[in-house]
Amino acid sequence: MSDRLQPSRPAHAVPIRVMHWIGVYAMGCMIFSGWEIYNASPDLPFLFPRWAGLGGWLGGALAWHLTAMWVLCVDGLAYLVYGFVSGHFGEDLRPPAVGAFARDLHAALRFRLTHRLGHYNAVQRGLYVGVLAAVVVQVATGFATWKPVQLGWLAAAFGGYPLARHIHLALMLAIVAFAILHVTLVAIHPRTLKAMIVAAPREREEQP
Template sequence: MVHRRPIHPLALRVMHWLNAIAIVTLIGSGWEIYDASPFLPFTFPQWATIGQWLGGAIAWHLAAIWLLMLNGALYLGWGLATGHFRRKLLPLTPRAVLRDAIAAARFHLPHRPGVYNAVQRLLYLGVIGLGVLAVLSGLAVWKPVQLWPLSDLFGGFFVSRVIHFIAMAGIALFLVVHLLLVALVPRVLPAMITGGRLPTPESEAAE
């Protein structure tokens, strides 16, 4: 009898999609907030924003940040407690990243379900770091007086806002790359919805 285990556990799938909802909402509402007081010589098109006006965008932004922080804390705790991060994202070396980046550029990078290559590991670790940076800098922008130690750590309100924008841009770039990889290897998407199935070592040995 062949026993199979899910490629992506249910807990991971639920947290993945909750994070996706929170991040898309945060980016869209954040663009509307930025448009109300831009510090760069451009604004985002209205169709790409969420909230329609500053007050509405702030309401959406605050709702989504609580979802992201709660779900993100659960994800970090789950990933550490279950060994998910250790198994899926480590080890990671510059040589492995360079090797896999060259292979990906040549379209010679093999893909195994449930296994992340070095480039993917770097991207996932990077976006986790950007998420933490975005939350902390966002809190510094939201409550610069009450959270003045955090605001001072980032260099004040304006610098906090710039750092927050840079973190957002990095996360948005990750989403673009992530969606591009899914488009190039579409068979990875169903597993993130249904879980997919991989044979266990015991069943592989039996076969």
Template sequence: METPMSTLTKSVPPAAPSPVHGAPVQPGWLRVTHWLNVLAVVAMIMSGWRIYNASPIFAFRFPNEITLGGWLGGALQWHFAAMWLLAANGLIYLAMNLASGRFSRRFFPLTPIGVVRELVAALRGRLAHDDPGHYNQVQRAAYLFAVLDLVLLVASGLAIWKPVQLGWLVAVFGGFQGARLVHFIAMAGLVAFIAVHVAMVALVPRTLRTMITGR
């Protein structure tokens, strides 16, 4: 015969386990490579502007106050140092994204209709940012553009750096001046992406905290 106490014990469900903190929205390897990429890209852009000023393609020059290197030789040293950091860190970033499956989870699916629809929603201020771990299709398109633009930037930069040894790559860009033009346009595209990215972070400051703390 069961006692009232034993009946009560059976009717009470087991205590729920204490909550455990979930995985970070942005893993540590991503945060480290992200900020190293930021450092490398900023150094490359500012030193690249000084290098451009030494032999401009168009009828304008960048103000020396926003360039890096002090003179052509110094700018080239900064540029090459940042280039190796960007190349090594970028390869680690891509390898980790692909190996972890994050690349396919975060950047796909992606369709032109989806990008247009969510871009219109963003311009109307109706695009939700409830989940920092989920990228909308506008973000996916922007980040993919940045990745591809960086690949083009590195490839055209290599063609400019070693035009004799990499003659086949120079030919792909239509010659040395063609490689310079592509490099400049890719740089301008990257600057535009950074400007939009910073504006989006200003609108949703939580994304900056997530990239620093992971949560």
């Protein structure tokens, strides 16, 4: 059924909005506590600012990290179930065609890519699918580095504990880069933030 016949359809369903903010909180806690954990045993020639760490010390950071991990896992599983059952993945987040992604990316780089509430352009779909996949691998490498003996098979799947830890760090940096880009785009289109908080109406895909 077209949007013209459903003028009151919300841009984002209530479950999506709730799970989005739970995920933001859990991921934020994991990122900032992860920086504190990294600083305790850095394997690259840099440290994260002390003011940006969460937990105050290694033990506190681990407590925050592991607690937020379970929140993120439960929230992520709920999102996956809802996404498949409701049709959200098939309708809104289906992977874009290469041509469509290139076209929309070109428009975005020229600041000519339009945005309508409740619709995902090819660039958004590509980035969202990519970050969802990154989070899944991030959780898997997190388990591999947390329990490298008990979950030795998982650590081995990532090439061993040291490589799994490096993949975990690299994906964290990629997720942070996505978050910065996402917040920047929200600042450019502030009505998208309101739509993720309240039931803003879904805009028509084609304006008359």
